[in-house]
Amino acid sequence: MILVTGGAGYIGSHTNKALNQAGYETVVVDNLCKGYETFVKWGNFEDYDFGSGDLREVFEKYDIDGVIHFAAFSSVAESVELPQKYFKNNYKNTLNLLKIMREFGVDKFILSSTAAVYGNPEKIPITEDQELKPINPYGHSKWITEKALEREAEKGDFNYVSLRYFNAAGCDFDCEVGELHDPETHLIPLVLDAAIGKRDSISIFGTDYDTPDGTCIRDYIHVNDLASAHIAAYEYLCEKGESNIFNLGNGQGYSVREIIDMCKKVTGRDFDVEIADRREGDPDILIADASKIRNELGWQPKYDLECIVSSAWKWHQKINNI
Numbered sequence: 155m156i157l158v159t160g161g162a163g164y165i166g167s168h169t170n171k172a173l174n175q176a177g178y179e180t181v182v183v184d185n186l187c188k189g190y191e192t193f194v195k196w197g198n199f200e201d202y203d204f205g206s207g208d209l210r211e212v213f214e215k216y217d218i219d220g221v222i223h224f225a226a227f228s229s230v231a232e233s234v235e236l237p238q239k240y241f242k243n244n245y246k247n248t249l250n251l252l253k254i255m256r257e258f259g260v261d262k263f264i265l266s267s268t269a270a271v272y273g274n275p276e277k278i279p280i281t282e283d284q285e286l287k288p289i290n291p292y293g294h295s296k297w298i299t300e301k302a303l304e305r306e307a308e309k310g311d312f313n314y315v316s317l318r319y320f321n322a323a324g325c326d327f328d329c330e331v332g333e334l335h336d337p338e339t340h341l342i343p344l345v346l347d348a349a350i351g352k353r354d355s356i357s358i359f360g361t362d363y364d365t366p367d368g369t370c371i372r373d374y375i376h377v378n379d380l381a382s383a384h385i386a387a388y389e390y391l392c393e394k395g396e397s398n399i400f401n402l403g404n405g406q407g408y409s410v411r412e413i414i415d416m417c418k419k420v421t422g423r424d425f426d427v428e429i430a431d432r433r434e435g436d437p438d439i440l441i442a443d444a445s446k447i448r449n450e451l452g453w454q455p456k457y458d459l460e461c462i463v464s465s466a467w468k469w470h471q472k473i474n475n476i
């Protein structure tokens with residue numbers, strides 16, 4: 155049985171579906187502060203906070219073999235406002251989970267980490283061995299969690315894989331689960347809101363970056379690719395019994411303007427685009443070197459940007475009843 159913390163959220167629910175489809179048994183633990191119980195359509199569900207000692211009850215009830223840990227706060231802007239909230243939930247509460255895993259002899263752990271651990275990278279594409287210099291509390295909270303895992307693994311009888319996500323996007327092709335943040339801050343769903351007329355326009359946060367069209371470049375990866383990478387990482391832990399860290403990206407960058415153009419193409423709708431000030435803490439370019447996971451796990455992403463936007467559009471139409 156795999157324990158999936160945060161399995162009622164965006165990436166967690168897609169991975170929980172993929173795990174069940176691959177034949178794994180799962181128990182989702184989620185306190186529903188951000189997630190939706192209706193997103194837990196597969197496996198078992200337990201409404202617990204992963205930072206609470208009560209979580210032991212879940213380990214007593216189920217025969218847990220490993221943990222995939224999605225539950226975390228992930229808004230860079232909020233982390234700048236409320237750093238303690240991020241260090242407490244993303245770091246301290248993860249220590250609680252590790253302590254309970256140790257008590258129950260559970261030795262396999264997968265962390266949802268982030269490209270935010272790199273800060274402003276020195277080289278593009280970014281390799282895993284680049285120096286980590288997070289520039290916001292969110293990135294910092296994941297960086298120290300990775301450090302705690304490294305030390306834990308050094309003690310023995312415990313292995314982890316840390317997956318550093320670039321920009322997760324897209325939705326389940328069957329629209330059984332999808333992206334539903336409140337408030338929404340991510341580019342693609344906000345552009346699609348403009349496409350359906352829920353917003354008057356989309357704002358581009360800065361056009362003076364050091365990129366060909368002046369807007370930020372990011373590496374967008376389909377959430378189903380993220381899901382299959384978690385399964386590959388879990389199998390690696392089972393088979394190899396070694397710890398490791400991998401980037402999860404497509405290895406291809408798109409600017410904010412290119413994303414808007416792709417959304418216009420896929421939806422066939424036009425909408426206003428406005429230029430706004432830079433958003434604090436946005437690096438110019440983040441693109442993964444995605445070769446390590448391909449070489450070591452034999453895993454690679456399947457879906458391109460058009461597929462990412464099309465699947466997000468299908469979900470967007472469903473939740474907005476159009």
Ligand code: UDP
Nearest residue numbers: 339340341342344357358359370410433436
């Ligand atoms: N962005 C934008 N307008 C928006 C939302 C986002 O121009 O309304 C930009 C943002 O500044 C960044 C990129 O889109 O350069 C991706 O932002 P998102 O919040 O989706 O992901 P992040 O890169 O912060 O994880």
